[in-house]
Each structure stands twice: as structure tokens, then as C-alpha cells.
Amino acid sequence: MAKKSKNSKENDKEHRPFRYQSLHERLNNININVVHRIRYHDTANLADNEDLARTSHFQQSLEHWSMLNFSEIYSQLHQKLRPLAGSLEQVVYNREQILSLLHQALIERNPLIIETLLDLIVQLARDLQSDFYIYYKQYLFVDIVNLLINNQSQQSEMNTQLLEQVFQCLTYLFKHLWRIMLKDLANLYELYSKYLFSSVNSLTTNYEYIRSFAAESFAYLLRKIENYQSFIDYLFDQHDRDENELESLSLVFSETCQNVQSTFHSCTKTLLTCIWKKFLQRPQIVQSCIKTIYSLLLQHTSKQHVDVLWTSMMSVYRTIDHQKEQTDSIIIYQIFYEIFQLFIDHRRLIDTDLCWEFLTMRKSNENNELLRTHYETVRKLMNIFPITKELIDVYYRFHSQTSSMFLYEQTRKIFQSDLTDKLPNEFHLRLWNHLLKGKDHSREETINCLIDYLVFERKKTEMIVLPHDNDQAALEKVNLLKTKKKFLGKDKIGEDGLEFIRKFICETLIKIDDRQILLTGQLWRALILLHSLSDKDTNGIDFTKTHVELFSSQLINHTSLSATVAVTLMEIVFQHSQSFSIEFWYEILQHQAQSELYLLCTRLAFLLNPPSKSMSDKFIELLKTNLSSFNAKIRLLSLRILDSLISDPTHVIFHCLSCEECPMNVYEYRSKIIHLQKLSVEFVLINNKSSSFHLAMYYLLGLLSANFTPLWSICTELLGSYGNKAIEYIGHAYFWSILNDKFQLVSQRDQISAKEIITDDLVKEFIENEEIREYEVNDQSIDYIQYRINLFQTLTHFPNECEQKTKVLVPIIFDFFTNEYHDHLLALGLFGQSKSSYIIQTSASKRLPRKFSLKTLETILNLLKQFHHHKQWFEPHRLYQFYTRLLLSTDNSIQKLAYECLLTCHQIPESIIQSDFLKHSQDIQPLFTPSTCRKTFHELIQGVLLEHNLSDNLKNQYAFILIRIIYSKLNTKRSL
Numbered sequence: 001m002a003k004k005s006k007n008s009k010e011n012d013k014e015h016r017p018f019r020y021q022s023l024h025e026r027l028n029n030i031n032i033n034v035v036h037r038i039r040y041h042d043t044a045n046l047a048d049n050e051d052l053a054r055t056s057h058f059q060q061s062l063e064h065w066s067m068l069n070f071s072e073i074y075s076q077l078h079q080k081l082r083p084l085a086g087s088l089e090q091v092v093y094n095r096e097q098i099l100s101l102l103h104q105a106l107i108e109r110n111p112l113i114i115e116t117l118l119d120l121i122v123q124l125a126r127d128l129q130s131d132f133y134i135y136y137k138q139y140l141f142v143d144i145v146n147l148l149i150n151n152q153s154q155q156s157e158m159n160t161q162l163l164e165q166v167f168q169c170l171t172y173l174f175k176h177l178w179r180i181m182l183k184d185l186a187n188l189y190e191l192y193s194k195y196l197f198s199s200v201n202s203l204t205t206n207y208e209y210i211r212s213f214a215a216e217s218f219a220y221l222l223r224k225i226e227n228y229q230s231f232i233d234y235l236f237d238q239h240d241r242d243e244n245e246l247e248s249l250s251l252v253f254s255e256t257c258q259n260v261q262s263t264f265h266s267c268t269k270t271l272l273t274c275i276w277k278k279f280l281q282r283p284q285i286v287q288s289c290i291k292t293i294y295s296l297l298l299q300h301t302s303k304q305h306v307d308v309l310w311t312s313m314m315s316v317y318r319t320i321d322h323q324k325e326q327t328d329s330i331i332i333y334q335i336f337y338e339i340f341q342l343f344i345d346h347r348r349l350i351d352t353d354l355c356w357e358f359l360t361m362r363k364s365n366e367n368n369e370l371l372r373t374h375y376e377t378v379r380k381l382m383n384i385f386p387i388t389k390e391l392i393d394v395y396y397r398f399h400s401q402t403s404s405m406f407l408y409e410q411t412r413k414i415f416q417s418d419l420t421d422k423l424p425n426e427f428h429l430r431l432w433n434h435l436l437k438g439k440d441h442s443r444e445e446t447i448n449c450l451i452d453y454l455v456f457e458r459k460k461t462e463m464i465v466l467p468h469d470n471d472q473a474a475l476e477k478v479n480l481l482k483t484k485k486k487f488l489g490k491d492k493i494g495e496d497g498l499e500f501i502r503k504f505i506c507e508t509l510i511k512i513d514d515r516q517i518l519l520t521g522q523l524w525r526a527l528i529l530l531h532s533l534s535d536k537d538t539n540g541i542d543f544t545k546t547h548v549e550l551f552s553s554q555l556i557n558h559t560s561l562s563a564t565v566a567v568t569l570m571e572i573v574f575q576h577s578q579s580f581s582i583e584f585w586y587e588i589l590q591h592q593a594q595s596e597l598y599l600l601c602t603r604l605a606f607l608l609n610p611p612s613k614s615m616s617d618k619f620i621e622l623l624k625t626n627l628s629s630f631n632a633k634i635r636l637l638s639l640r641i642l643d644s645l646i647s648d649p650t651h652v653i654f655h656c657l658s659c660e661e662c663p664m665n666v667y668e669y670r671s672k673i674i675h676l677q678k679l680s681v682e683f684v685l686i687n688n689k690s691s692s693f694h695l696a697m698y699y700l701l702g703l704l705s706a707n708f709t710p711l712w713s714i715c716t717e718l719l720g721s722y723g724n725k726a727i728e729y730i731g732h733a734y735f736w737s738i739l740n741d742k743f744q745l746v747s748q749r750d751q752i753s754a755k756e757i758i759t760d761d762l763v764k765e766f767i768e769n770e771e772i773r774e775y776e777v778n779d780q781s782i783d784y785i786q787y788r789i790n791l792f793q794t795l796t797h798f799p800n801e802c803e804q805k806t807k808v809l810v811p812i813i814f815d816f817f818t819n820e821y822h823d824h825l826l827a828l829g830l831f832g833q834s835k836s837s838y839i840i841q842t843s844a845s846k847r848l849p850r851k852f853s854l855k856t857l858e859t860i861l862n863l864l865k866q867f868h869h870h871k872q873w874f875e876p877h878r879l880y881q882f883y884t885r886l887l888l889s890t891d892n893s894i895q896k897l898a899y900e901c902l903l904t905c906h907q908i909p910e911s912i913i914q915s916d917f918l919k920h921s922q923d924i925q926p927l928f929t930p931s932t933c934r935k936t937f938h939e940l941i942q943g944v945l946l947e948h949n950l951s952d953n954l955k956n957q958y959a960f961i962l963i964r965i966i967y968s969k970l971n972t973k974r975s976l
Contacts, residue, residue, distance in 0.1 A: 056088040058098070061123040071112040077105055091127050098124065099135050106143040114147060114162065118169040126176045133180050136173065137191060144169060145195045148210065163213065171217040178224050185225070186234050192218060197248035215251035222256045223267055228274040236278055236285050243288070250292035254300070257293075262302045272312035280316065283331040294339045298346040306348045313339065314354065322362045330367055337373045344380045352385065356394065365398045368406065374398060375410035382419055392427050399430070404438035407431070408449045415456045428492040436496055447504060450488070451525050451762050454532050457487045464766070465570075467600055467633040470661065474607060481574050486534045498537055501529050505541055512550050521760050523551075524568040531571065548572060548579040556587055563758050566597035567766055573601055577608035582615055589622055594629070597767070599637035606644040616645035620653075620695070627656065627698035628742070630705040630782050636660050639699075652692035655679055656699040664708050676714055681725045690729040694738070697722055697730065701742055704790050705782065712790050720797020727801060736805055742791060743812050749784045785852050788816075792859040799866035806867070807874040813860055817882070820846075822853040823889070830885050854891055861886075861897035870908050880905045887964035890971050896928035899961070917957045924958075927965055937962070 062085055066078055080101055084094040091098065102124070105117055121140065125132045147166055174181065181188050196214035225231055235241070235249065253275065257268040275293065279286040297309060317336055340358060343349055359378070365371055378395045385391060399407060411431055414423070435446050458464050463480045490498060508526035511517045530543065551572065555561065573580070585602045592598040619642060626638035639657040646653055659675035662668050677683065679696045697719065704715045727735050758764045795802045795809070802809060818827050824847065848856070870876045883905065886898030903921055905911045926936040940962065950958075 056085060056091045057123040057126040058091050058120065059085045059087070061120050065116045065119065069113060069116050073105075073110050074113045074116055077101065077113065088127060091124070092131065095124075095128055095131060095135075099140070103139060103143060106140075106147070109147060111162075115165050118144070118165050122169055122172040122176070125173050129177065130180050133177055133184075136177075137184075137187070141170075141191060142195065163210070167213045167217050170214075171220055174217065174221045178221055181221060182224060185221075185231060188221075189218075189235070193245055193248070197245045211248050212251055215248060216255045218252050219255035222252060222271075223265060225267075228267075228271050229277070232274050232278050236282050241285070246285075246289045247292060250289045250296065253289075253293050254296035257297055258300050262300060263305050264297075264301065264308050269308050269312050272309070273315060276312060276316035279335070280320070280332065283328045283335065287331060287335045291335060291338060291342075294342055298342055298348055301348070303348055303350065306343075306350060309348075310343075310350060310354065314358070317358065317361070320361075330370060333362065333370055334373060337370070337377055341377055341380060344377070344384065347384070349384065355381065356390065359394050360397065364401060366401050371398060371402055371406065372410060375407075376413075379410075379414055379417075379419075382414070382422070383417075387419070387422050387424060387427065389426065392424070392430070395427075396430050396434075399434050404435050404441045405445060405449075407434060408452075412449075412452060412456070415453055420456070420460060425491045429494055432493040432497050436494075436500055443504070446500070447525055447529075448762060450501070451528055452765070454487055454528055455762065455766050465600070465604060467596060467637055471607060474604065478574055478604070478608065481531060486532050486537070488529070488532045489534060489537060498533070501533065502539055502541060505530050509541075509543065509547060512547055513554070515554060518551070518554060518565060518568060519562065521564045521568070521763055524564060524571060524763070527568065527571040531575070543572065543575065545576070545579060548576050552580065552584060556584070561588070561592050561595075561598065563597055563767065564760055564763050566592075566595065566601060567763055570597070570601050570604065573605050573608070577605050580605055580609075582611040585611075586615060586618060586622070589619075593622055593626060594634065596631070596633050596637065599626075599634060599641065603637050603640050603644075606641060611645060613645055613647060616642070619645055624695055624698055627695060628702040628738075630702065630787075632660070632706070635699070635702050650687040650689065652679065652684060652689055652696045652699075656696065659699075659703070664706060664711075666710075669710055672711070673714060676711075676718065679718060681721050684726075690726075693722065693726045693729045694734065697726075697735070697738060701738070704794075705787050707783070712793075716790055716794045717797065719794040723795070723798030723801050727798075736808055739791065739795075740808055740812075743788070746784045746788045746791075747812070747815060749782075785848060785856065789852075789856050789859050792856070792863055796859070796863045796866070799863060802863060803867045803869060803872050806872070806879075810874050810878065813864075814878075814882070816856065816860075820848050820853070821857065822847050822850045826885060826889060830881060854894060857886075858893055858897060861894070861901055865897060865900045865904060868904055870905065876905070876908050877910045880908050880911055884964070887961065888968050888971075890968050892928045892930065895965065895968060896925070899924060899928070912960045913957055914953070916951075916954060920954070920958075924961055927962075933969075937966075 062078065062081055065074065081098060084098050085091050102117060102121060105113065121144070125136070144166055147162065192214070197211060241249065253271065256271060257264050259265045272293070275286065275290055279290050294309065294313075298306070301309070313336070320332070336358075340355075349355060359374075365374060374397075375395070378391070381391065382395075408431070414420070432450075435441075435449055461480065461484070463477050463484070465474050465477050469477065488497075488501065493501075505526045508517060508522050512523065517523050527543065530538065530541065551568075555565065555569070585605060588598055589602060623638040623642060626634050629635050629638075636657075639653060639660055642653045643657050648654070655675055655678040659672055659679070662672040662675060664672065679700065681693075684690065684693060684696065700715050700719050700722075703711060704719075722730070723735070758767070818830075821827060847853070864879070867873065873879060880902070883898050883902040886894055887902070889895050889898065902911075902913055903918060906913050906915045906918065923936075923940065926932040927940075940958065
């Protein structure tokens with residue numbers, strides 16, 4: 001049985017259907033490696049060796065292409081070249097004429113013969129050798145490169161086939177002329193660099209892959225060099241190279257070193273050693289080049305073949321006199337360290353002893369930049385190697401030459417990483433001993449370092465209570481703070497460190513009646529340290545009830561309660577929650593009801609020590625406005641505080657809390673809706689909680705600000721039902737005062753004061769301990785514009801009630817139209833025609849984008865078109881003028897809604913539109929649809945305005961509408 005032949009991947013590709021390839025894929029498929037290619041032309045058909053010797057490669061190629069290229073332009077060229085290339089002797093003799101014809105053809109850049117011309121040039125170079133090289137330098141090289149420039153100018157995307165042909169041609173020329181080119185390598189490089197490497201040439205700056213292919217082709221020639229040092233000296237000594245050219249040189253050198261299957265060419269060690277030696281001589285120029293070379297080579301190779309990179313670097317590094325400071329020693333060591341880090345980043349470390357040798361050669365180091373690099377390098381090693389005593393010794397090798405604060409600054413990066421659990425006690429002990437004994441910093445700085453470390457530890461062990469923690473999670477964290485193994489012990493900071501901490505705590509507690517101790521955060525620091533020590537290490541130091549009373553009296557007697565005071569209070573609550581009465585918390589919240597931190601303190605105190613229910617009404621009155629806060633944390637904390645004061649499971653607060661605790665995502669959306677339905681008018685009335693309607697209304701207005709679109713519709717519907725059915729229970733004045741406050745909040749959004757500026761970085765670090773969750777509103781994400789749209793959408797559910805409150809609504813609407821609507825010309829002069837009982841003030845807020853302007857105005861007009869009793873309106877003539885002006889809008893939807901609103905004004909004395917026009921109102925509607933506008937307009941002109949049976953008054957009403965519509969169309973440059 002015959003063996004079945006296997007089809008190669010190349011043969012399979014020929015039978016596959018065509019698939020579009022991106023530019024990146026086509027570039028990856030380009031192959032310009034000519035080293036291992038077979039001979040292009042077959043010479044088997046030649047009669048004998050004499051014919052082979054006398055026949056030129058150029059003549060063979062000329063005849064070869066005559067069988068492949070049947071274009072007219074090649075036929076003409078073939079007729080001119082054939083008489084000149086009958087034999088090798090003729091080719092040599094007629095070389096100038098042949099090259100002139102090829103030169104002229106290249107200049108014409110006809111795509112039908114470009115591939116043919118490039119092949120003819122290569123074969124001519126094989127024949128002429130040194131005679132060809134003269135013309136190559138004069139104009140042929142430029143002609144070949146200009147093919148790419150021409151292609152760039154004519155096409156938006158590079159022709160990858162032409163790109164491959166050009167660089168194949170250049171590489172073949174290197175292959176056939178390399179012996180001649182090596183004798184003139186400097187001049188050849190300058191020519192190559194000018195057109196393919198220099199930043200002056202837009203071809204290389206706009207198309208980086210051209211530099212890559214140029215480097216790959218030039219690398220073939222570079223592998224033939226015997227003495228690399230002289231060429232490298234020329235490159236970096238003659239004149240300074242620009243960044244673009246240096247990067248190109250890096251590509252050339254890396255391509256020269258690279259071989260197949262992650263291996264390296266035999267010239268790699270010699271070449272890299274020469275570059276390293278040049279780097280020691282001219283580090284300023286060579287530094288970027290050597291870094292890029294190693295980066296590319298490390299990406300190319302694997303751990304099995306990386307030895308040559310290590311050997312070449314270390315052989316030069318060992319020659320440096322590490323005891324003597326050189327002029328450019330900082331740059332030199334910096335680059336060596338950075339390349340060492342590249343080995344770490346690519347996991348190309350082959351021997352730990354080699355790493356220790358590299359890191360310990362330098363005996364002293366007093367430069368901060370080098371110190372920073374040293375600590376960063378060792379930190380990266382810690383992620384790979386076990387943290388042994390040897391590695392710790394390397395890390396603290398220069399600790400005596402490092403300032404204490406600088407050492408901690410570098411070490412805190414380790415605390416911030418996942419390495420903390422891997423650090424042995426010896427690592428901590430050496431750090432804190434150095435900080436305690438150092439004389440280049442103050443005691444306060446040492447304390448701050450300790451607090452900074454403790455904050456990191458609390459965060460990693462999740463011991464900081466967060467606003468969104470439920471009761472169980474909060475209790476677990478408090479229990480951890482009380483019972484968990486303490487972070488500071490004798491094995492970590494030593495006996496001297498413990499004594500230092502105890503002394504600081506005692507001095508602070510003695511001065512607890514000094515308000516500066518509280519405001520500066522010294523008391524907070526002392527408490528953090530105290531709670532981080534075990535009972536045996538405190539030596540009986542404790543924060544007693546007397547201290548609590550002194551602290552409480554300071555808070556009650558002073559109203560300036562800052563974030564620093566709040567975190568101090570929170571630290572005390574963990575251990576002494578029973579020492580604070582409910583009256584104390586009420587007094588605190590009277591001054592800080594909008595503060596997350598003080599709300600969190602109150603919530604924790606009530607969780608650890610449940611309060612009496614006697615003051616529930618006072619707390620509800622105090623915190624009710626928090627329920628409508630745009631800050632979800634404030635809403636949640638306020639609800640939890642109120643829930644701890646209310647025992648009735650059917651109370652509105654309980655349902656609001658259940659809804660707020662439900663995660664705001666698509667998976668828990670149904671559960672949230674179920675809780676929201678319990679805030680409906682019917683459900684509240686069934687539970688006889690009509691007196692709590694206003695609390696539910698506050699909460700729904702707060703929830704309406706959430707960045708979760710599915711909630712908006714149900715919240716507006718529920719609020720709308722309150723306007724219809726619950727307003728009597730809430731009270732008309734109270735109901736509208738709540739809504740008006742929200743409208744005013746939107747209009748004054750640019751004047752809302754920011755959060756308290758915290759100057760204590762450690763307090764800020766302690767507070768900012770969680771990422772912003774999805775859908776959670778914060779100061780940067782509040783969408784006031786959408787919130788106002790939602791408010792107006794809510795009003796559309798009870799238009800009759802709104803119609804009686806136009807005195808409240810109309811100023812809000814007109815303020816928006818005057819100061820925020822995107823088309824300021826449309827509102828120009830509208831509200832200055834006569835006196836009004838209210839004043840439209842110019843706002844400093846920016847005008848809204850067109851999209852949000854139209855969306856807001858559409859919602860407003862959808863509400864106003866439901867008003868039909870003009871006698872209840874506030875200044876009805878103003879609304880009439882408003883509708884009339886909106887007919888001039890260039891937006892069809894606004895025009896249509898304004899027209900519908902205008903029809904409701906037929907009973908206003910100033911209105912031109914009267915009741916007899918209403919039965920004809922549908923005739924105008926098609927004008928607001930672009931597809932029917934032209935046809936409807938002509939029909940109205942011919943059939944209505946020219947109709948003699950219509951009264952003049954009715955025609956005037958038609959004309960009043962049509963003239964404004966025509967004007968708006970002219971403004972939008974639409975021809976009727």
C-alpha cells in the first residue's frame with residue numbers, strides 16, 4: 001500500500017478560500033530572510049559550463065521575465081535591453097546604458113514592472129559586482145527607497161507586497177555585494193540611515209515597521225563584520241545621533257544577534273561586549289540604545305539561551321572600578337540596574353549567586369536615584385525568590401547611607417504589595433531599629449511611619465469598618481480589632497521600639513484635655529498604637545473612662561468637628577461604646593448630620609450598644625433630609641441609625657433600609673423592586689403608616705439620583721402616585737417644599753461646596769479605603785441634569801396638582817431656558833418685555849449640550865401640555881409667549897410639543913390662537929415630520945389659505961403658525 005503523502009500548510013493554504021488579512025497580519029507574513037533561500041534561476045537547461053560562464057545573470061532574468069510579464073511597458077523595456085545584454089561581456093560594456101534605462105523605469109514607478117525591475121537590479125549586481133556598487137550609491141538606492149515614499153503618498157495604507165519586494169531586493173544586494181560593502185561600511189550606513197533611520201524622513205517616523213524591515217535587512221550585512229568595535233566607535237563617536245536613529249540602531253543590533261527558535265547568532269557575545277564597552281565610554285549617548293537592545297533580546301529568547309546576555313553584561317560590569325566614582329557613574333549604574341530589572345521582569349534569572357554578585361559589587365551608594373533603583377530592584381527579586389536572610393542583607397546593604405524617611409518611603413511599597421505576609425520578623429526589626437536610631441528625622445516622623453504601616457495592615461486584614469458593611473461584617477471587624485494578634489510586638493520592633501511607643505502614648509493621654517492634641521491627630525495616633533499592642537506589651541497603659549469623659553466634654557463644648565476628630569471618636573467607640581449616651585450622639589449629629597464619618601461613628605455605637613427608643617422622633621426629624629441625599633453612604637448610614645431606634649418591622653424606614661441594602665445590579669434588581677413596592681401608597685396605608693409618607697418621599701428622591709437607569713421609571717411612578725394620593729397626608733406646602741429644594745439643588749449645583757479638605761495624609765489614607773462601586777453616586781458622578789429630567793418626569797404623573805403650583809414651577813422652567821438651554825438666541829429678550837413678579841437671574845453655569853437641553857425641554861413641555869385651566873396659571877401670558885417663541889425652534893420635537901402647548905392657550909386674551917382653530921389643529925401636525933413637511937406646506941398654501949370659505953381670522957391663525965415654522969426651517973437651511 002502506497003504511503004499517503006502529507007500536504008504542507010503552504011499547500012493547504014492554496015486550497016483555502018480567500019480571507020481578508022489586516023495590515024498587522026500581512027506585515028507578519030513578510031519574509032525578507034535570503035540567507036537560506038535556494039538559487040532563484042535554474043541553470044539546468046544550459047548546454048555546458050562554457051555557456052554558463054558566458055551567460056549573465058541579468059540576461060537570464062531578462063528572458064525569464066519575458067515569459068511572465070506581458071505588460072506593454074515591459075515589452076518596450078525588454079526590446080531596449082535585450083541588444084545590450086547578449087552576454088556577460090556585453091552587460092559589463094553596456095552597463096551605463098542598462099543602468100540608465102533601469103533608472104528611468106524606476107522613476108516612472110509603474111506598478112506593473114516594479115517587481116521585475118527589482119529582480120533585474122539584483123541580477124545585474126551579481127554580474128557587475130564592484131562596478132555596480134558605484135551606481136548603487138549614486139542613485140539606485142535612492143530610487144528603490146523612493147518606491148516606498150511614492151506608495152505612502154498615494155495610499156493611506158502601505159502596500160505590503162511592495163514592501164516585501166523592496167526589502168528583499170536590498171537584502172539580496174547585501175548578499176551579493178557584502179564583501180565590497182564592508183570596505184565602505186561607514187558611507188553605506190550613512191546612506192541607509194538618511195533614508196530609512198533618520199527622524200528627518202517622514203517615511204520612517206510615520207511607519208515604524210519600515211525601520212524594522214530596514215534593520216532586518218541591514219543586519220545581514222552586520223553579521224559579516226570581523227571587527228565590531230571600530231564600526232561601533234564610528235557610530236557613536238562621529239556625531240550625536242537623534243532618538244529615532246538610536247532606536248533604529250537598537251533594532252539593527254538586536255536583529256543581528258537574533259537567530260531562529262529563541263537562539264542567538266554566534267556574533268552576539270562579541271557584538272554586545274563591544275556595545276557595553278562603548279557604553280562605559282559614552283553612557284549619555286549609548287544608554288537608550290543598550291536598554292532597547294536588551295529589552296528586544298529578552299523578549300526574543302528563553303531562559304535556556306539567556307546565558308550569552310548575562311555573560312556579555314557581567315564581563316564588562318566586573319571591569320568597573322566600584323571603589324572609585326567616575327564622571328558618569330550614576331548613569332552607568334542606573335542603566336546596569338535597569339537592565340538587571342529587565343532580566344527580573346522577563347523571568348530570565350539563571351543563578352542566584354550571579355544576582356548576589358551583581359548587587360553586592362558596589363560597596364557604597366549615596367545617590368538617592370541609585371538608592372531608589374537598588375530598593376526597587378531587590379523588591380522585584382522578593383517577588384521571585386524566597387525572602388531569606390541573604391536577600392534581606394542585600395536589601396539593607398546601604399541602610400547606613402540612606403536617610404530614614406527615604407528608607408521607609410521605599411519600604412512602604414513592600415507593605416503596599418502582597419509581600420507583607422512573606423516578610424520575616426527580622427525584616428521589620430531592622431527597619432524599625434534604623435528608624436528609631438536615626439538622627440536625621442523627628443519623633444513625629446517615626447510615629448507617622450508606624451501609623452502608616454498599621455493602616456496598611458488593617459486594610460489588608462479587613463479590619464476597617466466601611467459604611468456599606470452590614471451588621472454581621474461590622475461586628476466581625478470590631479471583634480478582630482479587639483481580639484486579633486497585635487501587629488506590633490517585641491519580635492518586630494524590639495524592646496526599644498515598645499518603650500518608644502509606650503512613652504508616646506503616656507505623654508499624649510496626660511495632655512488629653514489639650515484641644516490641640518485632638519485636632520492635630522496626636523490622640524488618634526496614640527490610640528491606634530495602643531490598640532496595636534498586646535496587653536502584656538502595654539505595661540498597664542489604658543484609655544480609661546476618665547479619658548472618655550474628658551474627650552466627650554471637648555466634643556460637646558466645641559462645634560468645630562473635623563475628620564480627624566471623627567476617626568479619633570471611632571477608635572474610642574470600638575473599645576468604649578457604652579460610655580456614650582444617646583443624647584451625646586444627638587448633640588454630635590446636630591452639627592454633623594451630613595458627615596459620613598460621624599454617621600458611621602453613631603451607627604457603630606448603636607450597633608455595639610443598642611440605644612433606647614425614646615428619642616426616635618428627634619432622630620427622624622434630624623436625619624430625614626439625609627434620606628434624599630445623593631450620597632448612597634449617607635442614605636444607608638442614616639437609615640441604619642433610624643432603624644436601630646425603631647422596633648416596628650412594618651415601619652417605612654425598615655422598607656427603605658431593605659431596599660438600600662439590596663445590591664444595585666441587574667441580578668438583584670427584582671429584589672430591589674419588591675422592596676420598593678412596599679413604599680407604594682396602598683401598602684403604606686394598609687400598614688397605617690400614613691404619617692411616614694414624607695420619609696418614603698425623601699428616600700425615593702434620593703434613590704432617583706442613582707446611576708442605575710432601570711430604577712428611574714419605578715421611582716418616578718411611585719413619587720407620581722404620592723402627588724396624586726398621598727399629598728393630603730404629607731401636606732401640600734410640605735410636599736412642594738421638598739420638591740422645590742431638589743430643584744434648587746440642581747440649579748445651584750456649581751455652588752455646592754466640596755468635601756472637607758483633609759490636610760493630614762494619614763487620616764486621608766485611613767478614610768479612603770474603598771473603591772467607588774458601580775452605580776454608586778459620588779461628587780464626581782452626580783448627574784444633576786438627568787436628575788432634573790427625572791423630577792419633571794415625576795411631575796407629569798400629577799399634572800392637575802402641578803397646574804395649581806405654576807408659581808413654583810414657572811420660575812424654575814424659565815431659569816433653565818434662559819441660562820442653560822443650548823440655543824441662547826432663542827431665549828434672547830423673551831423675559832424682558834414687561835414687568836414680572838419674579839426676576840430671572842443670570843447664572844454662572846455653563847449651557848448644556850444640545851442633547852440634554854432638548855431632553856430636558858421635551859420633558860417640561862410634556863408636563864405643560866397637560867395644563868388646561870389658564871386661570872390657575874401664574875402669569876399665563878408669559879407661558880403663551882414662551883410657547884410662541886419655541887415655535888421658532890429648529891428641532892421638530894420641540895416645535896411639535898410647543899404647538900400642542902400653544903393650543904391650550906386659546907382662552908388667554910392675548911392669544912392669537914382661538915377656540916375655532918382647534919378643530920383644524922390636526923392639519924398642522926404633519927409639518928413637524930420631515931418626511932411630510934414639504935407636501936403638507938404646499939397643500940396648506942393652496943387648499944387652506946387660498947380657500948375663500950375660511951374666515952380671515954382663521955387664516956390669520958394659520959398664518960401665525962406657518963410663518964414661524966417657515967422661519968425655523970430657514971434657520972436650519974432646509975428648503976421647503
